[in-house]
Amino acid sequence: MVRFVGSRVLQAAGVLVLVSLIAFSLLKVAPGDPAQRIAAERGGEIVSSREVEAVRGELGLDRPIWEQYAAWLSDTLRLNLGTSYVSREPVAKLIRERFPASFALAAATVAISTALGVPLGVLAAARRGPLDTAVRTLSLILASMPSFWLSLLAIWLFAAELRWLPAIADFSPRGLILPVAVLALRTMALLIRVTRATVIETLAMPHVMVARGRGLPERLVVVRHAVRNALVPVITVIGLDFATLLAGAAVVEWVFAYPGVGRLGVQAALNGDVPVVLGFVLLASVALVVVNTVVDILCGLLDPTIRPARTVTA
Amino acid sequence: MISGAAGRRRPVALRLFRRRWPHPLYWWAAILALVLLGAALGPELWTTDPNRTNLLNRFAGPSFEHPLGTDGFGRDLLARLLRGARLSLVSAAIVIVCSTLLGLVVGSLAAVVGGIIDTLAARLVDGLLALPALVVALGLIGVFGTGWTTLVFALTATGWPWYARIYRSLVIAERQKPYVTAARAIGAGTLRIAVRHLGPNIAGPVAVVAATDLGATILGLAAFSFLGLGVAPPTPEWGAMVAEGRQHFQSHPWVIVAPGLAITVTVIVVNLFSDALRDAADPFRRR
DSSP states (O other), rough: OOOHHHHHHHHHHHHHHHHHHHHHHHHHHHOOOOOHHHHHHHHHHHOOOOHHHHHHHTTTTOOOOHHHHHHHHHHHHHTTBOOTTTTBBHHHHHHHHHHHHHHHHHHHHHHHHHHHHHHHHHHHHHHHHHHHHHHHHHHHHHHHHHHHHHHHIIIIIIISOOOOOOOSSOOOOOHHHHHHHHHHHHHHHHHHHHHHHHHHHHHHSSHHHHHHHHTOOHIIIIIIIIHHHHHHHHHHHHHHHHHHHHHTTTHHHTTTTOOSSSHHHHHHHHTHHHHHHHHHHHEEEEEHHHHHHHHHHHHHHHHHHHHHHHHHHH | OOOHHHHHTSSSHHHHHHHSOOOOHHHHHHHHHHHHHHHHHHHHSSOOTTOOOOGGGOOOOOOOTTOOOOOOSOOBBHHHHHHHHHHHHHHHHHHHHHHHOOOOOOOHHHHHOHHHHHHHHHHHHHHHSOOOOOHHHHHHHHHHHHHHHHHHHHHHHHHHHHHHHHHHHHHHHHSSSSSHHHHTTTTOOOOIIIIIIIIHHHHHHHHHHHHHHHHHHHHHHHHHHTTSSOOOSSSSSSSHHHHHGOOOOOOOOHHHHHEEEEEEHHHHHHHHHHHHHHHOOTTTTTO
């Protein structure tokens, strides 16, 4: 078990190094000269090349690339992510201010879609027939709709026509309802598919046949024997959804003008605000890697058979 | 596949129908072909200029001149939708072809060369797959600036590792099969084996992988264009059309319903087609 946890943590560390390399190279290839920009900020319109060179030396931009990387990495690890080109505020502060809103959005979405999606998936797998067809059709349609469009339709119906809920979602229980509903529908569609597929798979396994042979009622066969074994892939998907939603809800946050990290990222991309964009990419990647590792370790605890196999297939 | 019990309940006429066309793949392929044909020929047949504005005729209802009405600038919605179809499908095709080629090159090179190169490539691909693809794509667009080229580049750059991983394991599994050994035994070179023998044998799975990714790619392109991170405004693109219609959609919902429906229906058809294709390629897979 210690070896399993250790190898997962090592893998995560490897991915994080890759993330840092990508972010650093993006910073380096970004168009525009940061020294020029800063010199212009200090000295007004006309900047001599000597001033630019001075700033370059000050920022360490004339040092070898690996030294620059080391300096950047130590800054990043201390959460010193630079300042926004637009608002002049530290990137870490901008993200910290918006993180709770995104966290609440992702947590509520995952909670609701799990509460609905897992039972629906199990039911669809256990009953097949018309319920199965209905659930599958619904999840196909939901997965094929662009989320921005679904958000706008929801605003049109519930905010403009019925006037039940606000069209602009602030960080409050009332404001959360519509964005959470839109995101939960999509997440649920995915979860239904995965749950259904894995339960159908486990229902065909020998131990289920044995349980049926012993004369257990079908309900107990499904709940005790099939669902328990289908848990691992389902938990993996839930963890993945949560981590993806932390930053990946950007489109829905944008439509509802929700004050989350995703909207910050989109706005920064539109403005070409490189420090904020990279901060957003770093946050989303680190969140995904950390959550994935935790989920993998949890699944290893739940299901001993995947522990040795992990190191081979991963 | 439909189980035996469900099949028996079907009316006789339908059952005969099923027997003559043994697989739903043909149906979805035919419908998808219609969509593609519409995108290819539509703008040639319906020649109204998609960018001609007419401020006296804003939000017009359906008429002979404008079968689907007009948008907030008095532009013909049908012409814009057809142009948008072409742009969306061509862009998605470019992203998928580039990702497939990149994935094939990296995946099969890693599989064929083996050793430390293979390990490094596999690690790199796994690492890239552990990143949030759409967020990294957003990052690339934020750094390199918005526009169609950057968008296609960003989606390709974040999409190829998935292909590479699948193709690598595919080639590893395939090259151990007897026909490869036989080809080698009669003196065929590596390149010849790759092109003449491996190629045709992995073409099916490659097509399945590409088709599976098509729906998600169309949605990704539309989402970035909606956010204003893709094609610039006057160009008719489905996602951008929804964004443009946003200002007036409370009074004129049709201007965003139409392009949104176009995306949804296209992606549904594409997804059903790719599901059917996967089932046809692997008939023993459980559904």
